[in-house]
Amino acid sequence: MTRLFSNWTDQSIEQIIGNLLRFGVMLSAAVVLAGAGLYLRNYGHTLADYRIFRGEPNDLREVHGIIADALAGRGRGIIQFGLLLLIATPVARVAFSLFAFIMEKDWLYVGVTAVVLSLLLISLLGPL
Amino acid sequence: MGSFVAGFLGSLTGLGGGVVLVPLLTLVFKVDIRYAVGASLVSVIATSSGAAAAYVKEGFSNIRIGMFLEVATTIGALVGAFLATKVPTAGIAIIFGAVLLYSAYLSARPPAEKLGQQPDRLGTLLRMNGSYPTDHGPQPYFVHRVPAGFGLMFGAGTLSGLLGIGSGAVKVLAMDQAMRIPFKVSTTTSNFMIGVTAAASAGIYLRRGYIDPGLSMPVMLGVLAGSLLGAKTLVKAKTHSLRLIFSAVIVALGIEMIYHGLTSAM
Numbered sequence: 001m002t003r004l005f006s007n008w009t010d011q012s013i014e015q016i017i018g019n020l021l022r023f024g025v026m027l028s029a030a031v032v033l034a035g036a037g038l039y040l041r042n043y044g045h046t047l048a049d050y051r052i053f054r055g056e057p058n059d060l061r062e063v064h065g066i067i068a069d070a071l072a073g074r075g076r077g078i079i080q081f082g083l084l085l086l087i088a089t090p091v092a093r094v095a096f097s098l099f100a101f102i103m104e105k106d107w108l109y110v111g112v113t114a115v116v117l118s119l120l121l122i123s124l125l126g127p128l
Numbered sequence: 129m130g131s132f133v134a135g136f137l138g139s140l141t142g143l144g145g146g147v148v149l150v151p152l153l154t155l156v157f158k159v160d161i162r163y164a165v166g167a168s169l170v171s172v173i174a175t176s177s178g179a180a181a182a183y184v185k186e187g188f189s190n191i192r193i194g195m196f197l198e199v200a201t202t203i204g205a206l207v208g209a210f211l212a213t214k215v216p217t218a219g220i221a222i223i224f225g226a227v228l229l230y231s232a233y234l235s236a237r238p239p240a241e242k243l244g245q246q247p248d249r250l251g252t253l254l255r256m257n258g259s260y261p262t263d264h265g266p267q268p269y270f271v272h273r274v275p276a277g278f279g280l281m282f283g284a285g286t287l288s289g290l291l292g293i294g295s296g297a298v299k300v301l302a303m304d305q306a307m308r309i310p311f312k313v314s315t316t317t318s319n320f321m322i323g324v325t326a327a328a329s330a331g332i333y334l335r336r337g338y339i340d341p342g343l344s345m346p347v348m349l350g351v352l353a354g355s356l357l358g359a360k361t362l363v364k365a366k367t368h369s370l371r372l373i374f375s376a377v378i379v380a381l382g383i384e385m386i387y388h389g390l391t392s393a394m
Contacts, residue, residue, distance in 0.1 A: 014184045014191065021323070022181040025174055029352055036345045053160035053217075055337035062335065079341035083348070086173050087334065090327040093177075097195060108255065112196050116324065119202040123209070123331030 013100045017093055024089030031082030039075030063125065091120045147228060147293050149347065151381040154221065155388060159343065161217045161224075165292030166338035169330040171351035172294045176322035178352065183316040190258045193271065193309065194317045197281045197302075198324050204285020205328035212290050212329075213336060221389030224291050228382030231297040232375045248272040251307075260313050269310050277307040289329035294322040 059065035060080050069077025098113040149171060153164035183189050212220065251257060251271035259266040280302035284295040296318050303314030333339050 011187065014187065014189075017191070018181045018184040021177040021184070025177045025181070025352070029174070029349065032345055032348060035341070036349070039342065039345070050157070050159040050163050050340065050343055053162050056340060057337075060341065061337050076341045079345045080339070083170050083339060083341065083344055084334070086170060086177075086348070087327050087330045089177050090173060090323040094195075094198075094324060097191065106255075109192060109195060112199060116195060116198045116202055119199075119206065120324070120328055120331065123202075123206055123328045124334075125331075 013097075013104075016100075017096060020093055020096060021089060024085065024092060028082045028086035028089065031085055032079050033082075035070075035075050035078030035080075035082055037075075038073070039079060042075060087124065091117070091124070094120060147231065147378060148381070149351070150224060150292055151228070151385050153343075153347075155381075155384055161220050162212070162338045163340055163343055165212065165220070165290075166330075166333045166340065167344040167347040168292035169326050169333055170339060170344045171348050172288075172292065172326040173323050173330060174348050174352045176294060176319050176326065178356070180316075180320040180323060183319060186261070186316075188260050188312050188316040189320045190256065190309075190313055190317050191320075192254070192258075193256050193303070193307075193313075194320045196254060196256065196274075197278065198321050200278045200281035201285035201288070201299075201321055201325040202328040204282040204287075205289035205325045206332065208286040208289020208291075209329035209332035210289075211286070212333075212338075215290070218389045218392045220290065221385050221392070223287075225382045225384070225386030225389065227287060227291060227293070227295075228378050228385060232378040232382065234297045234301065248274070250274045258313070260310060267310070269313065270308075272308045273306050277302045280306055285325050285328075288322075288325050289332075292326075292329075292333075294319075294326065296322060 059069055060076065063084065066077060066080045066084055070081035071077075094113060094117045098110065098117055101107075101109040101113055149168045150161070150164045153159040153167065154161050159167075180189070184191075215223075247257060247270045251274055254271075254274060256271040256274070257269065259268040261267075280298060284298035284302065287293065287298060288295045296315075299318035299321060300311075300314050303309045303318060304311055307314075309317070330339070
């Protein structure tokens with residue numbers, strides 16, 4: 001188990017993963033907060049009704065639509081983009097773990113991690 | 129405000145904000161349960177990632193166990209999110225109530241630690257055995273009954289995807305009781321897995337239009353602020369009496385949810 005010339009130990013990987021998670025949550029919270037400011041300035045006086053389920057419009061459902069709305073400076077789009085960043089945080093963690101297992105040459109777990117990553121990507125982008 | 133309380137309570141008791149959040153939104157604020165589940169999933173990712181960041185650094189969570197079991201939870205999460213589009217909302221409410229009652233029962237029961245002393249073939253083959261820090265240096269442990277744990281994890285993932293909860297209780301049950309992983313390791317590893325599981329179903333919820341920015345925004349920010357505060361007070365608070373109070377709240381919410389589901393079905 002001694003890897004003299006490698007600093008890719010489980011401990012150092014865990015440190016990086018911890019920082020990655022923290023950064024992702026902080027970043028998405030900041031984006032959501034920014035969007036919230038914009039959204040409340042425009043719609044703060046109206047009371048939203050969530051009793052009846054309508055479903056979101058198409059542009060707030062797909063990744064490219066959300067990014068387009070956020071870039072257009074729409075409050076709801078920016079909030080949704082922040083939520084998308086939050087959903088992407090665990091995905092980024094799994095992607096990093098895949099990279100780390102490749103560096104450790106732990107092929108069993110490279111396979112396991114690849115399965116988890118593809119399931120996550122199917123959920124977010126796939127034909128479901 | 130309600131989501132702030134939910135996040136605070138959730139992180140205090142380790143049950144996760146979702147179990148309080150969804151009943152609160154549906155029963156008190158009369159939000160459609162699909163919107164509530166969508167908002168809850170988002171907040172579950174936020175709290176679990178925030179907490180996992182701290183735990184991972186302390187070296188308690190086992191990344192290999194987590195990653196292997198995430199195969200089961202993410203498949204379950206996709207199944208659960210798919211089921212959520214098929215099951216009528218009244219059915220979701222009733223299942224939610226039943227899960228609440230069960231998790232209250234689990235958290236009220238003191239956890240019995242059963243540690244395996246001998247290595248298990250499959251656990252060793254999958255390189256899951258590890259060690260965790262104690263006062264007297266690293267303590268090694270062995271992982272058992274991987275298939276049973278894997279099966280339970282699939283169930284945990286399905287519940288998470290259907291109900292928008294972390295299902296930490298089922299995850300801890302799988303690791304602690306079935307696989308005989310030390311309590312501290314199983315709780316922190318379960319927390320670590322919750323974010324990935326919730327992300328798997330949140331992707332589908334987002335694309336089905338179940339995640340509303342106007343509703344998710346206060347919920348996410350509130351839960352995050354609440355969990356930050358909860359983690360700080362946890363050290364001082366008497367967890368035992370808190371757990372009892374929380375169990376009582378969960379039982380009441382569970383009965384309310386079942387009642388709500390039954391009446392709205394008629």
